[in-house]
Each structure stands twice: as structure tokens, then as C-alpha cells.
Amino acid sequence: MSEIDLAPLKPAIEKYISMGRSGLLPALHEAQKIYHWIPEEVASEVAKSLKVPLADVHGVIEFYSMYYNKPVGKSIIRVCTDQACALKGADGLLKGLCKHYGIEPHQTTEDLSLTIESSPCLGLCEQAPVALIDEDAQTNITKDFREYELGLPRSIVYGSLRVLTANCGEGTTSLSKYGEYEGLKKARSQGRIEVIEEIKASGLIGRGGAAFPTGIKGEGAERAVGNQKYVVCNADESEPGTFKDRVLLTDDPHRVIEGMCITAYAVGASKGYIYIRGEYPYIVPILEDALRESREAGYLGEHFDIEIRVGAGAYICGEETALFESIEGKRGFPRVKPPFPVTHGLFGEPTVINNVETLCNIPLIVKEGAAGYRKIGTEKSPGPKLFCVSGDVNKPGLYEVPFGVTLRELLKMAGGVTGGKRMKAVLLGGAAGAFATREHLDIKLTFEDLRAAGLPLGSGVVMVYDETRNMRDVLKRLGHFFAHESCGRWVRSVKWRF
Ligand SMILES: Cc1cc2nc3c(=O)[nH]c(=O)nc-3n(C[C@H](O)[C@H](O)[C@H](O)COP(=O)(O)O)c2cc1C
Ligand code: FES
Structure with a gap:
């Protein structure tokens, strides 16, 4: 293996030295940017400079998915395969990109120019399916994936x-x-x-x-x-x-x-x-x-x-x-x-x-x-509320409404279910949320009304599934999300059988 040149690292992490351990994540971001992964010599240098035990530096590198302790591509394409994107063909996008570059998901091209990964939600659900692509990779991709919009995310x-x-x-x-x-x-x-x-x-x-x-x-x-x-x-x-x-x-x-x-x-x-x-x-x-x-x-x-x-x-x-x-x-x-x-x-x-x-x-x-x-909203849920509407609706986007509009009213504003279909379920509150069904359509979107119905408001997620969706697939994906994102170990050993 070629020797790692530490010269570019030292000036890049200098400003974090006085921060001690608190400077570890920013310093590792710099290292990741320079080397595209964090080799042992680099981890040691960061540990020495910030006076953090090397074992702890490794613990941190292994914990966060955006730090790599093995070589990966200079560019990384992260394709969201989470809920909203899955509804809009994310698996096909991931497969198509991998086929185009001749690699499997989570693999790197031989010349170390590119790695393709599946990713949890990228916070762009209203524009699903989406991928996070750095600028270098974008130039390459443009010609073959014309149907996809490239550039900075829009706000809808x-x-x-x-x-x-x-x-x-x-x-x-x-x-x-x-x-x-x-x-x-x-x-x-x-x-x-x-x-x-x-x-x-x-x-x-x-x-x-x-x-x-x-x-x-x-x-x-x-x-x-x-x-x-x-x-x-x-x-x-x-x-x-x-x-x-x-x-x-x-x-x-x-x-x-x-x-x-x-x-x-x-x-x-x-x-x-x-x-x-x-x-x-x-x-x-x-x-x-x-x-x-x-x-x-x-x-x-x-x-x-x-x-x-x-x-x-x-x-x-x-x-x-x-x-x-x-x-x-x-x-x-x-x-x-x-x-x-x-x-x-x-x-x-x-x-x-x-x-x-x-x-x-x-x-x-x-x-x-x-x-x-307090003129906006209800007595127990005052003020304006933002709802993140995604999935099978005609106008996915960010909706600002006063607390108290009903789920039906919100879905109407969002243009109703795509293809004139009926709604099967709405995931409220996020991955850790719960499903509303047609019987909940007239429920008011407030903390108190949702709580009374056993539904969470959570972070304002309103993800719509039409009548044709297979909820087993949805649950399987949710299960994978928590298995992947759990900070403990036991979930990893669970075999998901659906
Ligand atoms: C697993 C888990 C994930 C969370 N993720 C977020 C998050 O991404 N953003 C957020 O603001 N709060 C999140 N929270 C809630 C925070 O712990 C905290 O309650 C919140 O930041 C407090 O802000 P608030 O009082 O303005 O809601 C999460 C809580 C848990 C248990
Ligand atoms: S589910 Fe794909 S960006 Fe949120």
C-alpha cells in the first residue's frame, strides 16, 4: 500500500486542535474530504493532534456512516431507498445506476472513482426518488440519466x-x-x-x-x-x-x-x-x-x-x-x-x-x-404547523396550515391521491409513527386530536399510500431502517421474514 501523505491533513485540522475532543467530527470531515477515507495513519494523526485516544477515534469512525475506514470512491452517490422514494421507483434508480457503472450497491469502481450506496431518507421526500450526488459525479451522470433533474434541491x-x-x-x-x-x-x-x-x-x-x-x-x-x-x-x-x-x-x-x-x-x-x-x-x-x-x-x-x-x-x-x-x-x-x-x-x-x-x-x-x-390554531395546539406531504399525492410538498385542518383537507390541498385512486393509509409522524386509514380522514391535525386517536404528530410527516400499495413491503422497509439505524446491537441480529 502506498504511503499516506499527511502534509495536507495538518493545516486542514489545525483550527480544531484547540477544541480538543469536540473538534473530532469536524477534523474527521476534513480527513474524509482529503483522502476520501480515513486510513490508520490519518486516524492516528487526528488522535494525536486532538489528544483523543486512538481507540475512541476508531469508535467514532465506525459509528457514523459518512466516515469510511476502507477505501471508497472519490465520489459517492447515495440513492435514497427509504419510504417515499421507494414508492417512486428508488430501487430501479439504484439498480440502473449500478448497472450503468458496472458495480453492485455498496461497491466501488475499480479505479476508485465512484461508490454507489443505498441511503436512508435524504430529507427530499417530496421530490422522490432522489440521490445525493457530488459535483464530480453529476457531470458524469448527466448524459445517461436525463430524465432526472440535477442540481441543488428546490423548495416546493x-x-x-x-x-x-x-x-x-x-x-x-x-x-x-x-x-x-x-x-x-x-x-x-x-x-x-x-x-x-x-x-x-x-x-x-x-x-x-x-x-x-x-x-x-x-x-x-x-x-x-x-x-x-x-x-x-x-x-x-x-x-x-x-x-x-x-x-x-x-x-x-x-x-x-x-x-x-x-x-x-x-x-x-x-x-x-x-x-x-x-x-x-x-x-x-x-x-x-x-x-x-x-x-x-x-x-x-x-x-x-x-x-x-x-x-x-x-x-x-x-x-x-x-x-x-x-x-x-x-x-x-x-x-x-x-x-x-x-x-x-x-x-x-x-x-x-x-x-x-x-x-x-x-x-x-x-x-x-x-x-x-394564539389567533392561529387551536386552544391546545396554537400556531402554524408545517406538514411534509409525500408519497402518492398529486402535489407533494411542504404545507403550512393552521393547527386544526383535517387530514382530508390537507390531502385535498395536496391534489388528492395520484391516478384518482383511493387512499389506503397515511404514515403520520415518521418512521416511528403510525398509520392513519380512511376512517381517520376527518381527524383534526392537532396534538390533542391525534393523541386521542392513538396517532402521533411526530415531526409532521404525512406520507400517503394508495390502495394498490403492499403494506408488507412498507413495514419491511421500516424494519430495515430501524435495524440499520439502531445504536444498539440486538436489532442487527434479527432476521426480517416477510
Ligand atoms: C430517535 C430520535 C430521533 C430524533 N430526531 C430528531 C430530529 O431529527 N430533529 C429534531 O428536531 N428532533 C428529533 N428528536 C427529538 C429531540 O430529542 C428533541 O426532543 C428535540 O430536538 C427538542 O426540540 P423541540 O422541543 O423544539 O421539539 C428525536 C428524538 C428521538 C428519540
Ligand atoms: S424517503 Fe427518500 S428522501 Fe425521504
């Missing part, structure tokens, strides 16, 4: 309400278009407790899946004592069928940043992180630009600043404590709770962690006041 946004998505659908919103951080200015003119009370009074419930009241979380962190407090934006969005955070971050990054700034002010946090999944590399430069604009305008920098952290392919890192572990440079194993993040979160310090969509509600609440905000 509809709905009866355009509050959170007011700036979505026409590309990224610059600070000059977004305007002043009016909510932050108003918040700063009030006391911290007053801001928290307003958020509590708004009744905002977290949109990340666990449905926890946002104001209570803020109150807990405000009261907690620590050396430093953190605000973390959970942009891991890896629940299959979910793509709302992708659209918000791509088209309106300042809304999320403003939400983080207000939260930081309210709880007294001086440092923030946006943890974005590795499958959204195209959003990172958008966020970097928005953070720069925000610093230049004086919103960020003096009292509070935000760092971006990029995940490396692990569904479990969407779980809040696993996400902290990941930022800390470890494998994404969830922690035992309690203690809860508001007192013992990131680096053991008081932390508020919120989903992207939750944070986007904060400027609105502060600007409109709790009473104004």
Missing part, C-alpha cells in the same frame, strides 16, 4: 397560511430581504423573564417530535446555574419523511438564527450550535453566509454567537442527548435522563435544544405577542 411550498414559510419557495432570503431582527429588538427591550412568560403563554409546543412545551424548557434553562449556557438548534432532521427544516434553513436561515438569538437572550446563553445532518451539505454555505450577515449587522458576536456542526450520517443523533455527544466528539449514544438538558446538557451545562421549526416560531411570538400568536 404550499398551504393555506404563509407565516413561517413567508420567505420560502424562491431561493435563499438574504438579511436585506429578511429585514431587521424585529423580534430580537423587541425581546431585548423587555426583561428575560417577560420573554419566557410570553413564550409560555403562547402555548408553543416543540415541533421536533417529542411535543414538549417550549416555554417550560426555556424557564428551566433560565433558572439553571452553570458556567455557560447553550442554545442548540436541532437540524438533524433524519426522521424518514421529514423535510420541513431543510426548506426553512435553505430559504429563510435568518428566521432560525433570530429564534436562537431570542432564546439565548431569554435564558442567558452565550454560545449556540446549529447541528445539521451530514446529508444536507448544500445548506452549510447558506448558513455560513447568513451567520456572517448576522454578525456584520451586530445581532451575533458580542453576547451570543453560533457555530455550525455537521453530522456524519446517524439517525440517532437527532435525539437530543445523542446530538450533544456528537458535538462533544463522541459516538451518538443517547444519555440516560434525568438529568435533563436544561440543567445538564451540552458539555454538562444548562442547554436549550429546539427543533428548527420551533425556533422559527419564536420571533413571531415575540412580535405578535402570545395573544396574537
Whole structure:
């Protein structure tokens, strides 16, 4: 084997050395970019530079699917074979690409130019079937796969309400278009407790899946004592069928940043992180630009600043404590709770962690006041809600509606079931969700109505299956997803028989 040249690695990881173990994931991303895999010598150099035990570096490399400890192609094509894409021919796309390049899935071409993999949901379900392809590979592919659109993902946004998505659908919103951080200015003119009370009074419930009241979380962190407090934006969005955070971050990054700034002010946090999944590399430069604009305008920098952290392919890192572990440079194993993040979160310090969509509600609440905000939605589920509609509907896309529209109304907005067929089932809430059937069509999409019917709202997934779909196939794919993404070992030994 040829000797590995460590010269390009050293300057690339230099800026992470002072971060110690917390710099491990960014350093490994650099290494992966340079060598296209992480050879032993590289792992050793990273371990030595960051003062992390080599065994731990290997543990991290093996845990995350976007790090490779064996040579792979210079380019990697990741074809989503998850739920929504499977309905639209993802298996055929994967097969076609593999045939074209003369390899099997998860194999690499002999010249090490390309690896093709199947992938869990890429957060682009409304445009199914999709693949994540780097620029080099795109040039090659264009001529033979003309029927597929290449380039950066589009945002397809509809709905009866355009509050959170007011700036979505026409590309990224610059600070000059977004305007002043009016909510932050108003918040700063009030006391911290007053801001928290307003958020509590708004009744905002977290949109990340666990449905926890946002104001209570803020109150807990405000009261907690620590050396430093953190605000973390959970942009891991890896629940299959979910793509709302992708659209918000791509088209309106300042809304999320403003939400983080207000939260930081309210709880007294001086440092923030946006943890974005590795499958959204195209959003990172958008966020970097928005953070720069925000610093230049004086919103960020003096009292509070935000760092971006990029995940490396692990569904479990969407779980809040696993996400902290990941930022800390470890494998994404969830922690035992309690203690809860508001007192013992990131680096053991008081932390508020919120989903992207939750944070986007904060400027609105502060600007409109709790009473104004509550004009939208229902008593127990106030505010606007984003639903990720995919599968067998005529107009898949991101739908913003007030809480309280029925499933039937939402499906009507989405143009009904494709081919004039009847609906067989709707997966609500994500892979860990549950199926609604025709008898649930008139159910109101609120936390309380769905809970009463034994259905989850989860992260807003609405994946539609027409009457011809074989639900055994659907369940089999769900089973594979959890077998693959489980952080434990036992599921791996289960043989799926359908
Ligand atoms: C397995 C698992 C995966 C999760 N994935 C995500 C995710 O991708 N994005 C997210 O915001 N929350 C996710 N959550 C929920 C988070 O743990 C946490 O509750 C959320 O970030 C809190 O934000 P919220 O209060 O604004 O909803 C996940 C939870 C579990 C158990
Ligand atoms: S992108 Fe394929 S299922 Fe979400």
C-alpha cells in the first residue's frame, strides 16, 4: 500500500486542535474530504493532534456512516431507498445506476472513482426518488440519466397560511430581504423573564417530535446555574419523511438564527450550535453566509454567537442527548435522563435544544405577542404547523396550515391521491409513527386530536399510500431502517421474514 501523505491533513485540522475532543467530527470531515477515507495513519494523526485516544477515534469512525475506514470512491452517490422514494421507483434508480457503472450497491469502481450506496431518507421526500450526488459525479451522470433533474434541491411550498414559510419557495432570503431582527429588538427591550412568560403563554409546543412545551424548557434553562449556557438548534432532521427544516434553513436561515438569538437572550446563553445532518451539505454555505450577515449587522458576536456542526450520517443523533455527544466528539449514544438538558446538557451545562421549526416560531411570538400568536390554531395546539406531504399525492410538498385542518383537507390541498385512486393509509409522524386509514380522514391535525386517536404528530410527516400499495413491503422497509439505524446491537441480529 502506498504511503499516506499527511502534509495536507495538518493545516486542514489545525483550527480544531484547540477544541480538543469536540473538534473530532469536524477534523474527521476534513480527513474524509482529503483522502476520501480515513486510513490508520490519518486516524492516528487526528488522535494525536486532538489528544483523543486512538481507540475512541476508531469508535467514532465506525459509528457514523459518512466516515469510511476502507477505501471508497472519490465520489459517492447515495440513492435514497427509504419510504417515499421507494414508492417512486428508488430501487430501479439504484439498480440502473449500478448497472450503468458496472458495480453492485455498496461497491466501488475499480479505479476508485465512484461508490454507489443505498441511503436512508435524504430529507427530499417530496421530490422522490432522489440521490445525493457530488459535483464530480453529476457531470458524469448527466448524459445517461436525463430524465432526472440535477442540481441543488428546490423548495416546493404550499398551504393555506404563509407565516413561517413567508420567505420560502424562491431561493435563499438574504438579511436585506429578511429585514431587521424585529423580534430580537423587541425581546431585548423587555426583561428575560417577560420573554419566557410570553413564550409560555403562547402555548408553543416543540415541533421536533417529542411535543414538549417550549416555554417550560426555556424557564428551566433560565433558572439553571452553570458556567455557560447553550442554545442548540436541532437540524438533524433524519426522521424518514421529514423535510420541513431543510426548506426553512435553505430559504429563510435568518428566521432560525433570530429564534436562537431570542432564546439565548431569554435564558442567558452565550454560545449556540446549529447541528445539521451530514446529508444536507448544500445548506452549510447558506448558513455560513447568513451567520456572517448576522454578525456584520451586530445581532451575533458580542453576547451570543453560533457555530455550525455537521453530522456524519446517524439517525440517532437527532435525539437530543445523542446530538450533544456528537458535538462533544463522541459516538451518538443517547444519555440516560434525568438529568435533563436544561440543567445538564451540552458539555454538562444548562442547554436549550429546539427543533428548527420551533425556533422559527419564536420571533413571531415575540412580535405578535402570545395573544396574537394564539389567533392561529387551536386552544391546545396554537400556531402554524408545517406538514411534509409525500408519497402518492398529486402535489407533494411542504404545507403550512393552521393547527386544526383535517387530514382530508390537507390531502385535498395536496391534489388528492395520484391516478384518482383511493387512499389506503397515511404514515403520520415518521418512521416511528403510525398509520392513519380512511376512517381517520376527518381527524383534526392537532396534538390533542391525534393523541386521542392513538396517532402521533411526530415531526409532521404525512406520507400517503394508495390502495394498490403492499403494506408488507412498507413495514419491511421500516424494519430495515430501524435495524440499520439502531445504536444498539440486538436489532442487527434479527432476521426480517416477510
Ligand atoms: C430517535 C430520535 C430521533 C430524533 N430526531 C430528531 C430530529 O431529527 N430533529 C429534531 O428536531 N428532533 C428529533 N428528536 C427529538 C429531540 O430529542 C428533541 O426532543 C428535540 O430536538 C427538542 O426540540 P423541540 O422541543 O423544539 O421539539 C428525536 C428524538 C428521538 C428519540
Ligand atoms: S428522501 Fe427518500 S424517503 Fe425521504
